[in-house]
Amino acid sequence: SSDLTNSLPNFPSEKSLIYNEENWRVLPISRRLQNRQVDIGDTAPANTERFIKALQSSAQGIQVDFDDGNCPTFYNQIKGIYNVWEAVNNKLPGIPPISKAPVLMLRPRAWNMVEHNMMVNGREIPGPIFDYGLLMYHVGKILYEDDSGPLFYLSKMDSSSEARLWDR
Numbered sequence: 001s002s003d004l005t006n007s008l009p010n011f012p013s014e015k016s017l018i019y020n021e022e023n024w025r026v027l028p029i030s031r032r033l034q035n036r037q038v039d040i041g042d043t044a045p046a047n048t049e050r051f052i053k054a055l056q057s058s059a060q061g062i063q064v065d066f067d068d069g070n071c072p073t074f075y076n077q078i079k080g081i082y083n084v085w086e087a088v089n090n091k092l093p094g095i096p097p098i099s100k101a102p103v104l105m106l107r108p109r110a111w112n113m114v115e116h117n118m119m120v121n122g123r124e125i126p127g128p129i130f131d132y133g134l135l136m137y138h139v140g141k142i143l144y145e146d147d148s149g150p151l152f153y154l155s156k157m158d159s160s161s162e163a164r165l166w167d168r
Helices: 013-019 048-056 074-088 127-145 160-166
Strands: 041-042 060-063 103-107 114-120 125-127
Touching: 041 048, 041 125, 048 060, 048 074, 074 103, 074 114, 074 127, 103 127, 125 127
Parallel strands: 041 060, 060 103
Antiparallel strands: 114 125
């Protein structure tokens, strides 16, 4: 549906009580994200050479794209997750420790993408669950301990109900 009223977007009125509560606040932004003057966008982690160059840059952040910027084939997803693991564990040549490298803003696939190579109870799983699950399992704790995340860039949200999926 399109809005032809030229009015500004607003929160749904049935939620207005929540937004005025003092305890309804987001957490402070991560220290490493407070001074972001240069970010590198749409970096495909499966492209090892370009990923290393981004990690060696003076940018404050890198959008590590597991969605359309990565051509999300199964091979690219696994190679990209492996390259992130290598970076976080200081295994890639010539990059600083992850606490000194640009912040990794991990972007899993959108909800419309399916991972055909992973099944749970006989059903293919949503691509973002596959990406998020493997990234959190393999690098989440280390990123957290190094004050470097884990930070996820969640794009293409169509509704508040879709956002709630990430909050569970």
